[in-house]
Amino acid sequence: MLQFQYIEFLFGLAILLPLVGLFLFVIHWKKKKQQQLGDNRLVTQLTSNYSHQKYQIKIVAVIVCIGLLILSAANLRMPLLPKGSATKGVDVMILLDVSKSMLSEDEKPTRLDKAKELIYQLLDKLQGNRVGLILFAGQAYLQMPLTADVTAAKMFVSNANTDVVNLQGTVISEALTLCNNSLDVREKKYKAAILITDGEDHEEKAVETAKTLTETGVVLHTIGVGTVGGATIKEAGTNDAKRDVNGETIITKLNPDLLEELSKTTGGTYQTLNKTDEVSARLINTLKEMETKPINNSGFVDYQSYYTIFLAIGVALLLVEIFISEKKTI
Structure with missing residues (x-):
C-alpha cells in the first residue's frame, strides 16, 4: 500500500x-x-x-x-513486505564501540564513521532477518531490540555517537553479556553477533564472557577497526591530541589478537575493516550459511x-x- x-x-x-x-x-x-x-x-x-x-x-x-x-x-x-509477513532468517545483534578511541582518524573519516558505513551495507543485505543494536564504551546499552524494520535500524545507527554513553572506556564483556541476554536464550542456534571495535578492552573478562555465548548458541564475528600502528584521539572542539594525566599523547591501537581470540572462542570469524565492501560481502556470505528460522515481520522490512x-x-x-x-x- x-x-x-x-x-x-x-x-x-x-x-x-x-x-x-x-x-x-x-x-x-x-x-x-x-x-x-x-x-x-x-x-x-x-x-x-x-x-x-x-x-x-x-x-x-x-x-x-x-x-x-x-x-x-x-x-x-x-x-516491500507487509506487516505480519513471514520470512526465513536469523537473529543478528550488532555491537558497536562508541568510545572516544573510535574518533581516531587512522581510518577515514574516523573509525566510527567507517564502522557505521559497514553497518549500513550489512543492513541493506540483512533484509528478512532480525537485527538489534548495542552501543558500548565504559557501559553497554541496548539501543535497538531485535527488529525486521531496516529503515528504523538505519535511523538508530545514524544517531550513534561517542556522547550516547557517558562512562568512557571499552568494556567488551558487558556488551557481550547484554547481547546474550537480548537474544532468545532458549534457542541454541539461529543467532549471531557482530562486534565492531578497535579492541582496546580495559578489562580481562571478554574471553570468558564469549564462552557463555557459545553455550547459548551465539556465533560471534568480530570486526577490527583501526591500525596496529595506532593514532591519536582528537579532543572535541579543539582538535588537539588527547593526553593522559602525565601530559603524554595517547595513542590508540587496534588489538587484533583479542578480537581473533573472541571470534575463535565461538566459532566465528575475524576481519580487519579495510575495504568495507569486501568485509560486508564476506560477512553476509557467512551469515547466509547459518540455519534459518521463520521470522514474523512486525514492521516493514524496507x-x-x-x-x-x-x-x-x-x-x-x-x-x-x-x-x-x-x-x-x-
Whole structure:
C-alpha cells in the first residue's frame, strides 16, 4: 500500500492556494491596467510581441513544480513486505564501540564513521532477518531490540555517537553479556553477533564472557577497526591530541589478537575493516550459511521510494519554464 513517509510536508501543499489566487489577481490586474492605458487598439499594437498564453504557461509550470517538490519531500513509498509477513532468517545483534578511541582518524573519516558505513551495507543485505543494536564504551546499552524494520535500524545507527554513553572506556564483556541476554536464550542456534571495535578492552573478562555465548548458541564475528600502528584521539572542539594525566599523547591501537581470540572462542570469524565492501560481502556470505528460522515481520522490512519521480518532473518543469519566452513566436 502506497504511503507518504513525511505526512507533515503535505501541509505545504496549502501554499498552492494563495499562489493560485495571486496568479489570478495578477491576470485581472494586468487586464485592468491595460484598459486604463487608453485606446485598446494602440495598446494592442504596443504589446503585439507579448504572449499572454506563454506567460500563463510559465506561471502554471512554477506552481505545479512547487507542488511536485513538496510531494517529493513527503517521500511516497511502498513497503516491500507487509506487516505480519513471514520470512526465513536469523537473529543478528550488532555491537558497536562508541568510545572516544573510535574518533581516531587512522581510518577515514574516523573509525566510527567507517564502522557505521559497514553497518549500513550489512543492513541493506540483512533484509528478512532480525537485527538489534548495542552501543558500548565504559557501559553497554541496548539501543535497538531485535527488529525486521531496516529503515528504523538505519535511523538508530545514524544517531550513534561517542556522547550516547557517558562512562568512557571499552568494556567488551558487558556488551557481550547484554547481547546474550537480548537474544532468545532458549534457542541454541539461529543467532549471531557482530562486534565492531578497535579492541582496546580495559578489562580481562571478554574471553570468558564469549564462552557463555557459545553455550547459548551465539556465533560471534568480530570486526577490527583501526591500525596496529595506532593514532591519536582528537579532543572535541579543539582538535588537539588527547593526553593522559602525565601530559603524554595517547595513542590508540587496534588489538587484533583479542578480537581473533573472541571470534575463535565461538566459532566465528575475524576481519580487519579495510575495504568495507569486501568485509560486508564476506560477512553476509557467512551469515547466509547459518540455519534459518521463520521470522514474523512486525514492521516493514524496507520500502521502495518514489520521490525521485516527483523530483525529476518538478526539475524538468522548472527548466522548461526558464526557457519559455513571453514573446510571441513569429
